[in-house]
Each structure stands twice: as structure tokens, then as C-alpha cells.
Amino acid sequence: MVNKVFDPRGADSSGTYRRPRLVMRLKRFEDIPVVLAKSRTYPTPVRMVGADYSQTRCVGGDGGTTVDTAGLDKIVEIGENTVRAQAGVRVSTLVKALAERGLELPLTPEMGQISLGAVAVTTLPQASYAAGLAQMSSCVTEMKVITPQGKQMVVTERERDLMRVLRSSFGLLGVVHEIVLRVQPMSAVKIDYQVLSLKEFSGRFSSIINAPGALRLHVSPFHDRITVERRTLDETSTVSRSGIWQIQNSVMRNVLPAFGSTVGSVLAAPGLRAAVLSGMHRALSTGARGVAMYAHEWMRELPKEAWKARHTYSLWAFPQADYPKLLGSYFAFCKAYYKEHRYRCHVVNGASRLHQDRGSLFSASYSGPMFTLEPSSTGDAAWDDFLIDFNDFASSHGGTPTFNQTRALQPEHVTKAFGERAKLFRALRQRTDPLNRLHNAYFSYLLG
Numbered sequence: 001m002v003n004k005v006f007d008p009r010g011a012d013s014s015g016t017y018r019r020p021r022l023v024m025r026l027k028r029f030e031d032i033p034v035v036l037a038k039s040r041t042y043p044t045p046v047r048m049v050g051a052d053y054s055q056t057r058c059v060g061g062d063g064g065t066t067v068d069t070a071g072l073d074k075i076v077e078i079g080e081n082t083v084r085a086q087a088g089v090r091v092s093t094l095v096k097a098l099a100e101r102g103l104e105l106p107l108t109p110e111m112g113q114i115s116l117g118a119v120a121v122t123t124l125p126q127a128s129y130a131a132g133l134a135q136m137s138s139c140v141t142e143m144k145v146i147t148p149q150g151k152q153m154v155v156t157e158r159e160r161d162l163m164r165v166l167r168s169s170f171g172l173l174g175v176v177h178e179i180v181l182r183v184q185p186m187s188a189v190k191i192d193y194q195v196l197s198l199k200e201f202s203g204r205f206s207s208i209i210n211a212p213g214a215l216r217l218h219v220s221p222f223h224d225r226i227t228v229e230r231r232t233l234d235e236t237s238t239v240s241r242s243g244i245w246q247i248q249n250s251v252m253r254n255v256l257p258a259f260g261s262t263v264g265s266v267l268a269a270p271g272l273r274a275a276v277l278s279g280m281h282r283a284l285s286t287g288a289r290g291v292a293m294y295a296h297e298w299m300r301e302l303p304k305e306a307w308k309a310r311h312t313y314s315l316w317a318f319p320q321a322d323y324p325k326l327l328g329s330y331f332a333f334c335k336a337y338y339k340e341h342r343y344r345c346h347v348v349n350g351a352s353r354l355h356q357d358r359g360s361l362f363s364a365s366y367s368g369p370m371f372t373l374e375p376s377s378t379g380d381a382a383w384d385d386f387l388i389d390f391n392d393f394a395s396s397h398g399g400t401p402t403f404n405q406t407r408a409l410q411p412e413h414v415t416k417a418f419g420e421r422a423k424l425f426r427a428l429r430q431r432t433d434p435l436n437r438l439h440n441a442y443f444s445y446l447l448g
């Protein structure tokens with residue numbers, strides 16, 4: 001276990017404000033109970049940090065002890081149907097190790113720097129193929145957890161209710177140090193694109209959602225354009241594995257890493273914003289047929305310094321049934337906002353279709369099938385103000401936020417979206433951690 005006094009500046013350049021008194025680099029999980037027991041040496045709150053890529057203050061140091069899990073980096077065992085690994089392993093490391101054995105996770109995110117601890121306890125919705133599996137945490141079948149009192153618990157899917165709560169626990173109910181995830185044989189995914197106006201999207205919506213496959217949307221409110229990306233499992237796997245993804249990956253690789261600081265100024269050149277947008281859309285709309293790839297190939301690495309990427313998007317989920325109408329309202333909202341404030345997001349907004357998934361208490365698709373909407377930006381000055389108004393828009397349109405990917409969230413948004421589930425979680429948290437050893441100001445503000 002290595003201690004380090006934290007950089008006293010506290011807030012990093014992204015504005016994500018932390019200020020723990022101590023940061024621990026954990027080497028062995030056996031040290032966790034010691035940290036939890038000694039509150040004088042390791043001040044409260046004790047908060048876990050994985051890859052440190054959350055868009056919010058859910059890690060939140062608050063003058064306490066931040067425990068960095070990166071040292072828990074062992075993939076313990078890869079079997080035919082499951083993999084066991086420690087909480088500090090990054091998803092990209094795991095996915096590559098699985099791919100070498102012809103295996104994959106049932107869901108593969110596009111970003112690689114997610115720790116398995118965060119996979120287990122946060123909200124990570126992904127474009128889904130089937131009901132019951134729309135969030136990364138639903139791939140988790142077992143967790144080894146150290147409780148706030150320092151006791152070890154092994155929880156499996158058999159304990160359904162406990163698992164459901166732990167999968168939404170953000171380090172508030174205990175520290176996860178090892179997990180088991182479901183795996184499956186790797187299969188190629190065929191990717192097709194369709195570029196539609198909002199009117200066309202609305203008219204074809206029922207056939208879009210009823211055809212098989214996972215759906216990812218690329219939404220441009222100011223160009224009245226929705227690119228529908230459909231991922232279907234490709235049994236034949238004979239189609240070309242080049243073309244569109246190479247172009248898209250290179251756009252991602254070249255544009256995303258600079259978000260936050262440098263690209264802001266590059267994009268300020270007149271005309272260049274539109275060039276980036278249309279370049280992406282050109283990439284998405286040409287040669288868009290007959291491309292296949294394996295899931296691990298779409299994973300990208302963001303800059304090593306997490307703060308450089310923090311500002312890029314915010315995420316809410318909305319009921320599938322009304323989604324075209326919601327998009328219409330969103331387009332109108334963006335245009336009205338631009339008229340009044342001269343601000344608009346200059347990056348294509350993403351969206352994913354989520355099948356219903358009740359695997360975790362704060363699942364974004366707990367109450368039914370949903371689509372996310374992810375306003376995206378280079379993180380320039382007016383972005384945070386935009387999100388404040390967007391959050392009110394999203395909440396009043398029946399949106400469900402997340403605690404790790406929705407910025408500028410307010411308690412009333414949480415109460416409206418989660419209602420009884422938030423109350424239940426609060427009661428459980430108070431019972432399991434009466435001394436608030438793991439509780440921070442962010443969750444105290446949002447959940448009580």
C-alpha cells in the first residue's frame with residue numbers, strides 16, 4: 001500500500017473537484033479492511049477510484065481517502081463461460097486477453113479505460129441486443145466485496161436483490177476487489193448505416209426498432225440528420241472488414257484525444273466545426289454497407305490524463321415509445337437555445353437503444369426499453385450552462401440520468417427519475433454504512 005498526499009489544488013482542469021486528503025495506491029486487497037478500520041490514519045470518506053473517467057464527482061474525495069485500485073490488475077482465470085479478474089483491470093486489457101482466446105464479453109464498450117470495479121458498480125449502458133442485458137454490470141455474475149465494516153462478502157447472481165443493489169452502489173455499500181463476468185465465443189458484427197432526416201426516422205421508427213440487432217444513433221440537430229447504425233451478429237463473416245470503421249476510428253482517434261483543451265481552439269476556426277461534423281457524417285454515410293468487425297476492434301483508448309476527456313458528453317435515457325417525438329423536441333430545444341445564447345454542441349450527439357434491463361437498481365432502462373441521448377461537446381465555456389438547461393429539459397421529458405455520466409445533476413432530477421428506488425437505496429446505505437465511512441458530498445446531495 002502506497003500513500004501519497006494529494007495535490008492541494010484539488011480541482012483538475014476539467015473542473016471536476018475532488019480534494020481528498022490522501023490518495024492510496026492499493027497493492028493488495030487485504031489492505032482494504034485496514035484502511036476502513038483506521039479512520040484517524042485514513043480519513044473519511046474512503047472513496048475508490050478506478051480509471052478516473054467518470055463525467056461527474058461520483059468518486060469525490062471531500063478531504064478523505066481516495067483509494068486507487070489500479071494495482072489490483074490481475075486477470076485471475078479465463079474459463080469457457082466466465083472470466084475472473086481484479087477490480088483494477090481495465091476493460092481494454094480484459095477484452096484483448098479474451099479476444100486472444102476467441103472470447104468476448106456480451107457487451108463491449110467503445111472506450112477501453114474503464115476499470116472492472118466501475119463495470120460492477122456504476123451505470124454503463126451499451127447498445128444492446130436483447131432484454132436483460134443493456135448495461136455492463138449485468139455481465140457481472142459474482143462480486144467480492146469488502147463491507148464498510150471490513151468484512152468480506154461474496155455475492156453471486158443467485159442473490160438477485162443484493163446483486164441488483166450492489167450493481168448500482170458506486171462504492172457506497174462496499175469496496176469491490178474481484179469480479180466474475182460472463183463471456184461468450186467471439187462473433188463478427190456486421191455494421192450498416194442509414195442516414196435519415198427526423199421525419200424519415202419517425203416514419204420508419206417501428207421497423208427500425210423491430211429489426212434485429214443493436215442500435216447506435218449519431219444525431220445532428222442542426223443538420224436534421226440521424227444516422228442509424230445497426231450492429232447485427234454476422235454468422236458468415238465474409239464481408240470486408242475495412243472501410244467505414246477505419247474512417248470512423250481515425251476520426252475518433254484524431255478528434256477525441258484533444259477534447260477539452262486543444263481542440264476547442266482548433267475548432268474555433270470558422271468553418272472547421274462544420275467540416276468535422278460533415279467529415280464524420282461523410283465517413284458514416286459512404287461505403288456504409290457490408291462491413292464487419294469484432295467488438296474488441298471498435299474499442300478506443302482516450303488520453304491518459306482523464307481530465308482531458310471529461311467534458312465531452314452527458315447522458316440521459318428516454319422511453320423508446322416516444323423517442324422520435326423526444327428528438328423533435330430536442331431539435332427545437334437546441335435551436336431555441338442557440339437563438340437565445342448563441343451556443344450549440346459542435347460534436348455529433350450519440351445515442352444507444354437499450355433493451356429493458358432490471359439487473360441494477362439505477363439501470364437506465366429499468367422500467368422499459370429506452371434510447372439514450374448524449375449531447376456532446378468539445379467542452380468549451382458555455383457547455384456547462386447548456387447542460388443545466390438540458391437537464392431540466394431531459395427531466396421534464398421523462399428522462400433517466402446516471403450518477404457517473406450525467407453532468408450537473410440535481411436532487412429533483414434524481415427523485416423524479418428514480419422515486420422509490422432512490423428511497424430504497426438511501427435506506428439500505430444508511431443501514432449498511434451508519435458511520436458514513438464511504439459516503440461523499442456528491443451522493444449526500446443527490447440521494448441524501
Ligand SMILES: Cc1cc2nc3c(=O)[nH]c(=O)nc-3n(C[C@H](O)[C@H](O)[C@H](O)COP(=O)(O)OP(=O)(O)OC[C@H]3O[C@@H](n4cnc5c(N)ncnc54)[C@H](O)[C@@H]3O)c2cc1C
Pocket residue numbers: 047048049050051052053054055058059069087109110111113114115116117118119121122124125126170171172174175176177302309310311312404405
Ligand atoms: C470521453 C469519455 C468517453 C467515454 N466513453 C464511454 C463509452 O464509450 N462507453 C461507456 O460505457 N462509457 C464511456 N465513458 C464513461 C465511463 O466509462 C464511465 O463514466 C465509467 O464509470 C468510468 O470508469 P472508471 O473506472 O474511470 O470509474 P471511476 O470514475 O474511477 O469510478 C466510478 C465510480 O465507481 C466507484 N468505484 C470504482 N471502483 C470501485 C471499486 N473497486 N469498488 C467500489 N466502487 C468503485 C467510484 O468510487 C465511483 O463512484 C466515457 C467517459 C468519457 C470521459
